[in-house]
Amino acid sequence: MADPDPAPSGTNREGEAHEATIKTWRINRWMIAVAVFAALCTAVGLIIATPDPPAEGVAQGDSGVNSGGTGNSPSQCGVVGAGASCQILEQARSHPEQAADADDTGVRAELRARPEANRPPAEPGPWAYAVVDTGALGLFARTTPTIEAARVGNAGNLDIVWADCVATSDFTPQALKETNNVGPKWVKAHWRHLDAGITRGLSERDQPTTAYFYLGFLEPLGHNGDIPAC
Structure with missing residues (x-):
């Protein structure tokens, strides 16, 4: 018996096209999987390489930078x-x-035991305050005493800020x-505005620009804290 007639040429073309479509789909699926894997690797790399932002309300980093004001010199006590x-x-x-240490209870007690801690400020301002209870983190300097303020550096623990008034x-x-909650009270102190809240700075009594520091982390130095209201 003779072989049956071969299939029409159109049928072969359809089969070849179908097979090519399947192969193309498999290739595309493999390329998509590779692209997704590469994207995931890149994202993980970025997450690992990018440091976490500082926590809200915490000044951290750059603690060794000397960023004072006009003289860029260490803050001096200089309180008569x-x-x-x-x-x-x-x-x-x-x-x-x-x-x-973020708990300077002992330092506060020693300062408050001094006779000058019970006296009102005896000379024209600005008046000295010591930063306490902030440890290695420091205390933010802010452009205003309101929640919308920008941070313009931070003062180191046990450093001095020179204040004009309490707002x-x-x-x-x-x-x-x-022990640190004194309500919405801030001192307006002499401070050169720095580039970011994490930048450590120094308060200088002759610095013309000012910033605000939260009063609850400040201890009067050489006076009783009875300075004028802003």
């Missing part, structure tokens, strides 16, 4: 009649474990310890 208070601060600062606003930072 407060030599002993300055020595207490210097001794605390000389101990690394003390400087990194009362409608903003109190969150998550404060009872």
Whole structure:
């Protein structure tokens, strides 16, 4: 018996096209999988390489940068009649474990035990305050005492800020310890505005620009804290 007639040429073309379509789909699917895998690898790399942003309300980083004001010099106590208070601060600062401690209860107690801590400011301002209870993190300098303020650097723990007055606003930072919560009160101090909140700076009494620091993390130095209202 003779072989049956071969299939029409159109049928062969349809089969070849169908087979080519399947192969193309398989190739495209493989290329898509490779692209997705590459994208995932890139995303993971970016996540690992990008540092976490600082937590809200915490000043961290750049603690070794000396970014003062007009003279770019270390802050000096220079408070008339407060030599002993300055020595207490210097001794605390000389101990690394003390400087990194976020609880300066002992330092506060020593400063408050000095006779000058019970006296009103005896000379024209600005007046000195010591930064306390911030440890290695420091205290933010802010453009205003309101929640919308920008951060313009931070002062180191046990450093001095030179204040003109105390401002009362409608903003109190969150998550404060009872010992640091004084309500919405801020000191207006002499401060050169820096590029970011994480940049460590120094307050200088002759610096013409000012910024605001939360009063709950400041201890009067050489006076009782009874300075004018802003």
